[in-house]
Amino acid sequence: MxxxxxxxxxxxxxxxxxxxxxxxxNPFDCPDQVVIYSPRFREYGLIIHDGGTGVISIRFCPWCGSTLPV
Structure with a gap:
């Protein structure tokens, strides 16, 4: 969220x-939730829908291409 x-x-x-x-x-259970943001770490990630809570960190927005905080 x-x-x-x-x-x-x-x-x-x-x-x-x-x-x-x-x-x-739970966003990790929803197939329509594809991206998540961690305010604690200021990180964005793509959710891996394999039944767990795995995330692939991303550095660029998949829609506009902007550089995201690292």
Missing amino acids: SDPAVRHCCRQMTSRLEHVCALHP
């Missing part, structure tokens, strides 16, 4: 991070 105080690089990223699924309260 997204931190409301954080401005993300584009509307698409913000929209994907704010996605709320009525069927899957």
